[in-house]
Amino acid sequence: MIPFLLILLSTLLVFYAVLNSQIAGMYKFILIVAEMVIVGTIFIKRYKLTGEHGLILLRSKHGLNLIDKLAKNENAWKFFADVGAVMGYGLLSFIIMKKNVSWKALVTGMALLGLISIIVAPYAFLFLSTVIKDIKIEKPVDQVSTTAIGNNMIVFVAMLLFGGLFLLLLTSLLTYSTVIISALLSTVLYGTTAIQNTTPGATFLLPGLNLPFFEAIIALFIILVVHEGSHAVLARVAKIPVLSSGIVLFGILPVGAFVEPDEAKLNGLEKTKQTRVLVAGSTANLLTSMLFFILFMGFLFVVDSLALKTSAFAGAAKFIYLVLGLTFSLNFIIGTVNLLPLPFFDGYRILEVNIPQKKIVDGLMAITLVAFLANFIPWLFK
Numbered sequence: 001m002i003p004f005l006l007i008l009l010s011t012l013l014v015f016y017a018v019l020n021s022q023i024a025g026m027y028k029f030i031l032i033v034a035e036m037v038i039v040g041t042i043f044i045k046r047y048k049l050t051g052e053h054g055l056i057l058l059r060s061k062h063g064l065n066l067i068d069k070l071a072k073n074e075n076a077w078k079f080f081a082d083v084g085a086v087m088g089y090g091l092l093s094f095i096i097m098k099k100n101v102s103w104k105a106l107v108t109g110m111a112l113l114g115l116i117s118i119i120v121a122p123y124a125f126l127f128l129s130t131v132i133k134d135i136k137i138e139k140p141v142d143q144v145s146t147t148a149i150g151n152n153m154i155v156f157v158a159m160l161l162f163g164g165l166f167l168l169l170l171t172s173l174l175t176y177s178t179v180i181i182s183a184l185l186s187t188v189l190y191g192t193t194a195i196q197n198t199t200p201g202a203t204f205l206l207p208g209l210n211l212p213f214f215e216a217i218i219a220l221f222i223i224l225v226v227h228e229g230s231h232a233v234l235a236r237v238a239k240i241p242v243l244s245s246g247i248v249l250f251g252i253l254p255v256g257a258f259v260e261p262d263e264a265k266l267n268g269l270e271k272t273k274q275t276r277v278l279v280a281g282s283t284a285n286l287l288t289s290m291l292f293f294i295l296f297m298g299f300l301f302v303v304d305s306l307a308l309k310t311s312a313f314a315g316a317a318k319f320i321y322l323v324l325g326l327t328f329s330l331n332f333i334i335g336t337v338n339l340l341p342l343p344f345f346d347g348y349r350i351l352e353v354n355i356p357q358k359k360i361v362d363g364l365m366a367i368t369l370v371a372f373l374a375n376f377i378p379w380l381f382k
Contacts, residue, residue, distance in 0.1 A: 003046075011039045011252055019213060029209040036251025043251075056249040057258065063245040067229070067259075071236035081234055081276035083109040084283020087116065088339050090164035096354050100272045110161070116286060116332065117160055117168075120293045124329035131325065132203070132210045165286075166339040166347065170368065173340070176201045177371035184377060196382075201375030205330065212322050217253060219326035223285060223334055224248075224256035230284035232259035234277040240265050274353050278346045285335025292328035299324055341365045342372060 018031045040054030050057045071077065082101045085093040086109025093101055093109070101109075159168050180201065183194035207216035232242050241262045248256040266277065303317055339347040341364050351361045 007039065007042060008252060011035065015252075019208065029206060032208055036253060039251040040249065051249075054251050055255075056251075057246060058249065059244045059246040059260075061244055064242055067232045067236055067242055067245065071233045074237050077233055077237045077280075078276060079105055079108075080230075080287075081280050081283060083112065084286065085275065085279050086110060086164065087113045087286055088164050088279060088282055089166050090160060090162050092163050092167070096275060096350065098272050112287075112290070113160060113164060116290055117165070120290055120328070120332055123293065124289070124332045127325045127329045128205075128333075131212070131322065132205070165336045169336055170340060173201070173368065173375065174371045177374035180374050180377055187381075195378060198378045200378040200382075202372070203376075203379070205333075211326065215319065215322035215326055216330075217255070218323050219330050221254055221256065222288070222327050223331050224258075226284040226288045226331075227281040227334075227338075228257045228259050230280035231277060232261065234280040235259075235261040235266060238266075238269055238273040238277060240269065240277070271353050275350055278350050278353065281346055282335045282338045285331045285338070289328045289331035289335060292324055292331065296321075296324040296328050340372070341368050343369070 014035055015032065018028055018035070021028065023031075037054035040051065040056050043049055043056060044051050050059065079102070082093075082097060082105035085097050086101060086106055089096055090110075090113065093106075156168075159171060163170075180195070180198055183198040186192045186194040187196070203210070205211055205216075207213045207220070228245075232245060235242055243260040243262060245259045246257070247254055248258055261277075266274065269277070299320060303321070338345050339350075341348045341351050341361065343365065348361070348365055351364065352358070355361050
């Protein structure tokens with residue numbers, strides 16, 4: 001026990017020293033990652049834990065009883081997944097879900113899709129633009145929306161209704177990638193500064209680097225718990241065994257949660273049931289985003305009403321403000337981006353399950369991957 005406490009104490013001291021040092025954020029991030037890899041590896045070898053490269057999987061069967069209890073209300077969870085499919089894919093959800101979406105789920109999903117697109121999404125980008133350090137994201141959001149929908153509300157609404165957040169994000173991503181590639185060609189071929197003047201369409205969001213460390217860790221933990229937990233519950237609704245669940249540590253830092261369904265049985269499920277399991281993660285993130293948005297706005301009202309900004313509780317108020325804001329905004333970002341047909345994303349598996357022609361799915365994945373990576377290119381010229 002004493003060696004464990006000594007390792008833990010020394011790790012915390014080094015971590016605190018790095019976090020509060022005056023070095024650049026990038027170097028802080030590199031040092032913290034290196035420390036957690038070393039500490040995680042020590043714990044894995046010394047205490048015979050499961051994991052590698054500093055990531056530790058703490059498996060348990062204790063959470064399985066809770067998952068089974070939650071899964072008893074099968075109709076509610078099927079409705080939950082169907083609503084998420086509508087939010088993610090709009091009217092395309094009828095095709096994806098093999099017409100198994102009820103009218104009640106369609107109306108509810110469309111209503112929530114409108115609310116999250118018109119109210120929550122703009123606030124999510126606005127909040128992140130004020131929190132992310134040294135990065136302005138207002139401009140790429142404006143550029144993407146202007147380019148993608150041409151300031152035409154009719155086109156915007158039509159895309160949202162027909163293809164949901166999936167089609168809207170995919171169209172924006174593909175369109176803005178052409179802007180970036182054109183700027184890159186202009187710079188390479190004609191020596192212009194077009195690429196230097198082009199705003200990146202995407203950025204990495206990393207705790208301690210461009211996000212407040214502890215607040216972002218809490219937000220990401222909530223994101224992963226609701227995401228993975230929903231996958232597990234829908235798997236149990238479909239009578240798929242969940243082998244284990246647990247938390248993921250990076251060194252000593254909790255960075256997520258996981259569940260392990262029986263993949264062989266999951267892959268053998270009827271397509272609609274498989275799709276419900278796969279879409280559950282993004283559904284949970286989007287609905288959690290809306291819930292925490294309400295809490296965030298309510299908290300702002302309380303802070304303004306009680307003048308907490310200037311009181312002795314100002315530090316605690318700022319901490320809660322950041323946790324609530326990051327939780328609602330990052331849940332929206334991750335829940336939406338997860339719908340893209342990219343490797344290891346649920347969006348790819350959803351299309352793979354529902355489109356028999358694998359070449360079409362792989363072709364769309366390749367195009368999306370190129371467009372996704374292209375949105376990072378301007379960072380190389382900053």
